[in-house]
Amino acid sequence: MKTTLAIRLAPWLATVALFIVWEAACRIFNIPVFFLPPPSLVFKAVIEFWPALYKHSLFTLSSTLVGFAMAVGFGLLLGLAVGWSRAIYAGVYPLMIGFNAIPKVAVVPILVLWFGIGFVPAVLTAFLISFFPIVVNVATGLATIEPELEDVLKALGASKLDIMRKVGIPRALPYFFGSLKVAITLAFVGAVISESVASNVGIGNLMLQAQAQFQVPLIFAGLLALAVEGIVMYALMAMLEARMTGWAQRSGFAQG
Amino acid sequence: MLQPDSANGFVTLDGVSHVYGGTGGTLAVEGLSINVSRGEFAAVVGPSGCGKSTLMKLATGLQFPFKGAVRVAGEVVSKPVKIAGMAFQAPTLLPWRTTLENLLLPLEIVEPHRSRIRRHKAEYVERAENLLASVGLRGQGSKYPWELSGGMQQRTSLCRALIHEPDLLMLDEPFGALDAFTREELWCVIRDLHAARKITIVLVTHDLREAVFLADRIFVMSARPGRIVSERVVDIPRPRDLEVTFTPQFTGIVHELREHIVKARQ
Numbered sequence: 001m002k003t004t005l006a007i008r009l010a011p012w013l014a015t016v017a018l019f020i021v022w023e024a025a026c027r028i029f030n031i032p033v034f035f036l037p038p039p040s041l042v043f044k045a046v047i048e049f050w051p052a053l054y055k056h057s058l059f060t061l062s063s064t065l066v067g068f069a070m071a072v073g074f075g076l077l078l079g080l081a082v083g084w085s086r087a088i089y090a091g092v093y094p095l096m097i098g099f100n101a102i103p104k105v106a107v108v109p110i111l112v113l114w115f116g117i118g119f120v121p122a123v124l125t126a127f128l129i130s131f132f133p134i135v136v137n138v139a140t141g142l143a144t145i146e147p148e149l150e151d152v153l154k155a156l157g158a159s160k161l162d163i164m165r166k167v168g169i170p171r172a173l174p175y176f177f178g179s180l181k182v183a184i185t186l187a188f189v190g191a192v193i194s195e196s197v198a199s200n201v202g203i204g205n206l207m208l209q210a211q212a213q214f215q216v217p218l219i220f221a222g223l224l225a226l227a228v229e230g231i232v233m234y235a236l237m238a239m240l241e242a243r244m245t246g247w248a249q250r251s252g253f254a255q256g
Numbered sequence: 257m258l259q260p261d262s263a264n265g266f267v268t269l270d271g272v273s274h275v276y277g278g279t280g281g282t283l284a285v286e287g288l289s290i291n292v293s294r295g296e297f298a299a300v301v302g303p304s305g306c307g308k309s310t311l312m313k314l315a316t317g318l319q320f321p322f323k324g325a326v327r328v329a330g331e332v333v334s335k336p337v338k339i340a341g342m343a344f345q346a347p348t349l350l351p352w353r354t355t356l357e358n359l360l361l362p363l364e365i366v367e368p369h370r371s372r373i374r375r376h377k378a379e380y381v382e383r384a385e386n387l388l389a390s391v392g393l394r395g396q397g398s399k400y401p402w403e404l405s406g407g408m409q410q411r412t413s414l415c416r417a418l419i420h421e422p423d424l425l426m427l428d429e430p431f432g433a434l435d436a437f438t439r440e441e442l443w444c445v446i447r448d449l450h451a452a453r454k455i456t457i458v459l460v461t462h463d464l465r466e467a468v469f470l471a472d473r474i475f476v477m478s479a480r481p482g483r484i485v486s487e488r489v490v491d492i493p494r495p496r497d498l499e500v501t502f503t504p505q506f507t508g509i510v511h512e513l514r515e516h517i518v519k520a521r522q
Contacts, residue, residue: 146346146348148344148346148348149348149350151313151316151318151342151344152342152343152344152348152362152416152417153361153362153365154318154336155316155317155318155336155337155338155340155342156336156338156362156365156366156420157335157336157338157365157366157367158365162365166350166361166364166365167350170350170352171350245352247351247352247400248351248352
């Protein structure tokens with residue numbers, strides 16, 4: 001029981017320690033506030049600008065979630081298609097890799113050209129940046145069916161669809177849910193990128209405005225809001241993963 | 257006593273050649289002829305890479321020969337042979353299904369069970385539980401595969417191959433990954449299943465003692481491209497006890513087979 005308590009407390013202690021070191025460093029080395037504000041000032045800014053932070057956070061959150069939902073749907077379908085047929089795999093994969101290599105910040109101006117600034121480009125950037133890991137993981141899960149098991153089922157007259165339903169898709173689920181943790185974080189990054197370049201709302205935009213007005217503690221308050229939202233969403237995905245694919249997580253590795 | 261009879265063979269391969277990777281690929285087997293009677297326990301031994309696994313795929317209709325003919329139960333094999341069950345060296349159980357649910361998997365695929373299983377679940381669960389009990393796994397059905405030992409997983413894999421009551425059981429080195437004691441335990445399990453169900457079994461193995469202990473007849477294959485270089489009837493009376501493996505008659509046959517294999521490897 002002692003170890004579980006230590007493990008439960010560890011993330012909180014580490015976070016508090018980080019803030020203490022940060023605060024101490026600011027005071028000891030007399031770092032100017034406009035260069036690096038101490039956390040005490042950042043928290044003060046959070047309270048002071050709470051209504052604005054809240055409003056902009058909600059906006060960022062909603063564009064992230066819409067983009068992420070699109071990425072899940074599209075990524076799942078494309079992953080199944082790529083895992084289903086070698087021809088689709090051979091055709092689509094190089095395109096996807098090429099597409100994934102394009103920095104998404106370079107795509108935002110095009111999206112603005114098409115859809116104007118604000119919500120739509122933020123959603124689309126979140127979508128474009130986050131579907132790739134979902135596709136790759138679903139396809140990998142399907143590709144790792146044991147050939148012997150495939151033989152056993154084929155000899156019984158199983159169709160490709162049977163093998164997909166009984167073996168392929170359940171086998172791909174841990175990969176899929178694992179990829180959601182990566183994808184949600186990326187979607188968040190995508191939304192913020194788009195907001196900082198082409199939006200009048202959202203945390204990204206708020207930080208840009210704070211920078212223009214030299215309100216450095218507010219910039220850091222924005223970062224803090226982003227970090228908290230990111231952690232919450234990641235934790236939700238991790239919980240979902242543990243719930244849906246408990247059978248795949250029985251390793252005792254790193255529990256000691 | 258079962259006698260080879262090419263007209264009434266249950267599994268017959270007649271002058272079969274098979275190539276992987278289309279014409280121009282390497283020959284896996286060439287001029288391979290085998291004849292296994294109904295109810296017979298046949299073993300195929302040979303040096304590694306002699307095309308034993310190809311034989312498995314040909315006899316179950318997963319591959320088709322480019323020369324010669326494969327017949328199972330009197331019919332030329334042109335599609336997967338649904339009256340066959342298969343088990344391999346790896347148990348390949350699904351980790352998200354319990355042992356019992358793993359056994360039910362073939363029934364969800366093969367007709368007529370496929371369209372019945374939803375409405376007659378209880379009947380099939382009972383069948384699976386009886387089968388588990390017959391291999392010494394009574395009451396283990398609710399465990400997940402990873403909660404079972406290697407030997408128990410392999411027993412489950414055997415049950416999965418038998419659940420749809422196939423007429424033919426194809427075994428590809430099913431005990432290869434087990435320790436010596438567990439392996440001998442499973443020899444007895446398979447021996448008893450064969451005696452009780454009158455099923456035709458083809459066992460592919462590189463363990464000569466295993467082949468002699470279990471089989472009625474043993475085929476020795478040559479190195480690639482594989483064909484049959486020798487055929488040996490094992491005339492040790494049944495039921496056979498593990499003690500039989502220490503008799504001079506038993507070791508005599510093992511030695512004889514060994515010489516064939518040594519020659520086949522050259």
